[in-house]
Amino acid sequence: MSFDIAAIRAQFPILSRQVHGKPLVYLDNAATTQKPQAVIDALVRFYSECNSNVHRGAHYLSDEATRRYEHARDVVANFLNANRREEVIWTSGTTEGINIVAKGMAERLQANDEVLVTELEHHANLVTWQQACKKAGATLKVAPILNNGALDQAAFAALLSSQTAFVAMPHVSNALGTVNPVQALTRTVREKSPRALVLVDGAQGVAHGDVNVQSIDCDFYAFSGHKLFGPTGVGALWGRYSVLEDWPVWLTGGEMIASVSYQDATWGALPNRLEAGTPNIAGAVGMAAAIEWFSALPLVEVKQHEAQLIERAVALGEEFDGLTLVGNAPEKIGVYSFNLNGIHPADVGFILDRQGIAIRTGDHCAQPLMKRLGVPGTARASFSIYNTIDEVEQLFIGLRKAKEMLS
CATH class of the missing domain: 3.90.1150.10 (Aspartate Aminotransferase, domain 1)
Structure with a gap:
């Protein structure tokens, strides 16, 4: 195109x-992007042609809905350059993706650990970490910005230490449009705080250029479909497989289990273990259509x-x-x-x-x-x-x- x-x-x-x-x-x-006809058509086709629940059906419509839904996961994985399709977890949007990570991290943080964020954060990538630190007794540190709105990279580096357990930062500031050099910042984290995990809030970055999670070298990348010409109420969390495979479960219920008794339950493999309940199937299909439309430009x-x-x-x-x-x-x-x-x-x-x-x-x-x-x-x-x-x-x-x- x-x-x-x-x-x-x-x-x-x-x-x-x-x-x-x-x-x-x-x-x-x-706040949200508008939707091209290609996305609107994809939603209408799904509801008109194969509306059904996925994975567990024993009939044609369920099989077709499952194919479209899982194809959408492949589209997201390719778009982000993920190593494995199982690294893509469907969410309701960036906020839920960050909460999945923060709730899990709250169970792993120790009292002497530190979490580093920046002064550029949206509340979704600040309040979640603030609350996770409170729950664990960890310390939240904030990297300052310069007066022009750019991140103070020297101060960011100085705040990293052996106590840093997690770093969360926006790809692009929603309030100022500042583009963070996320690849360079992640490299600094790897050098100064090797044990720290890194999350990039990609809500604003994903619609403005190619996102390559391998190049960024982060551990998590979260974004929303509606800021990428797709439907509201759907998003994706990418996580490195070695990190996600035993991540604390976010919700319990259908689809995410391996076995259940009245006394206990065990969790399934990725991506199911982090996707309890009926997902936003049409939203995923619509988001895939948006990514395919955008990627053709x-x-x-x-x-x-x-x-x-x-x-x-x-x-x-x-x-x-x-x-x-x-x-x-x-x-x-x-x-x-x-x-x-x-x-x-x-x-x-x-x-x-x-x-x-x-x-x-x-x-x-x-x-x-x-x-x-x-x-x-x-x-x-x-x-x-x-x-x-x-x-x-x-x-x-x-x-x-x-x-x-x-x-």
Whole structure:
């Protein structure tokens, strides 16, 4: 597939609708991406042709549903460059994936252990580790950022020690768009804290480029389907097989057992042991369709296009009197977070919405990060592959109107 922005936009039905009588300008992609027709069709086909529960059925529909569901696991494994398909665990999204790891780690942490996170964390990758450390009596440490929103890599390295048992970090900050050098950071962890396990929160990183868990050399990578043009309510946790094969179970029930008596039970092999109950079968099929659609795009051109969107936003922001950019790390993608001097972000969002422009306002589930930056929250425009330079310019036309109305 060539990168033709008009042809790509035509595949997203929602982009043709109007909001408040104005053409929709959708700039809330860090919260969720829109869905191409290929994904919508995959969901409709599943429910229309072979809706059934998987694995245990003794009939044709169940066999077909199982084939589509397990094919989706293969698609995810190939997409991440996993060594084994059993390393892919279906979840409801990034948050559940991180919780699976954190709940298991809480059973293994000792009182003198340390867990290292960063100041860039979404609450899903902060509160979970905060609570795991409280349960185990371990210590949570936080690697600081620089004033431009980039991770302080020297401070990160200095916080690692023989006591570090776990490191969790975002691939890309949802609030600032900062891209972490996860491969280099993992290498530093391996050198300074060889026993530590590493988790990458890939919620924001997965839709902006190729993710290779072998190159990153992490132990866990979690992401959500809905931020990758797929359905809501489904995601995947990749884990290194040698780590996952005896990981503490997350939920108990059907599918995940090997044997059960009234007195005891034993757990099955991966991936079943971490996938109790009926899964989101249609969601997995839809996520596979999204990955196959996305993977057909020319990645180099996708990255160039997204870089141009951010560059244009930064350039227009520099010309906009009274606008303060929040987060300007050298490596940044997808997110333009800002404030208009003297105007509450929520008011900015309201005025933009009346012009058909969808952004997000608030603390973006990153309250400690906002406190570190000295702001209660920001207005956040976030871009995806179907956004255009014209839409970036429409954003700033809208901001000028907001400033006129609210100043």
